[in-house]
Amino acid sequence: MSAALDLDDLVDKISWITPPDGEAVGEALGTPLDAKPGAGHMVYYETPVPLQYFENADLRINTQTKLGILVLRARANAPLREDQLDFKRYGKPKNVNVNPHIPPEGTTASTYAVSNTEVTFQFTTKSRVLRVVSFSWPPRVTPKSK
Numbered sequence: 001m002s003a004a005l006d007l008d009d010l011v012d013k014i015s016w017i018t019p020p021d022g023e024a025v026g027e028a029l030g031t032p033l034d035a036k037p038g039a040g041h042m043v044y045y046e047t048p049v050p051l052q053y054f055e056n057a058d059l060r061i062n063t064q065t066k067l068g069i070l071v072l073r074a075r076a077n078a079p080l081r082e083d084q085l086d087f088k089r090y091g092k093p094k095n096v097n098v099n100p101h102i103p104p105e106g107t108t109a110s111t112y113a114v115s116n117t118e119v120t121f122q123f124t125t126k127s128r129v130l131r132v133v134s135f136s137w138p139p140r141v142t143p144k145s146k
Contacts, residue, residue: 006052007085011133015115020061020068020137029057041065053080053130065139074130082128087121090114098125107131 013028022045026033033045041064049057054072061068074080087093090112100106106125109132111118122132 007080007133008089010051011090011114011119014070014135015117015119018116018137019066019140020059020070020135022059022061025057025059025070033057033059053078054133062139066137067139068135068137070135072133074132080130082123082130085121085130087112090119094118100125 010028014025017024017028022033022035022043025045026047029047029049029051031047031049033047036044036046038044038060041062043061043063045057045059045061047057048055049072051072053074055075056073058071058073059068060070087110093110093112095111097109097111098106099109104124105127107122108125109120109122111120116137118136120132120134120136121130122134123130
């Protein structure tokens with residue numbers, strides 16, 4: 001299976017999970033996630049993942065609003081280059097952010113609306129190697145005022 005197909009399949013599996021849920025995300029990643037309590041209504045999950053192109057996952061979910069963010073960090077020893085992937089299936093990016101201050105060469109991140117999430121692909125700016133893929137789920141429930 002090509003790198004593009006592997007990543008497309010993973011993006012499809014994760015982006016359809018609504019609201020974000022540690023068990024469902026763990027299943028998509030191929031590893032169980034153990035919750036660690038956080039501050040307030042936040043639950044944290046961090047684990048190594050058995051994926052070819054990613055080494056670990058960091059998932060944070062607000063149990064009250066269902067707002068969630070999942071960050072997958074790319075493996076340094078199995079780099080994916082931008083030219084190995086096809087982003088046409090995601091449409092035009094909603095946002096592109098260039099940050100020249102992240103060592104060693106800066107980063108360029110493109111955010112796409114995919115299914116029920118926003119998916120951001122972050123690459124090194126010069127060599128165009130994948131650093132991070134992140135998924136962001138919007139809040140589903142408005143917290144009650146006190």
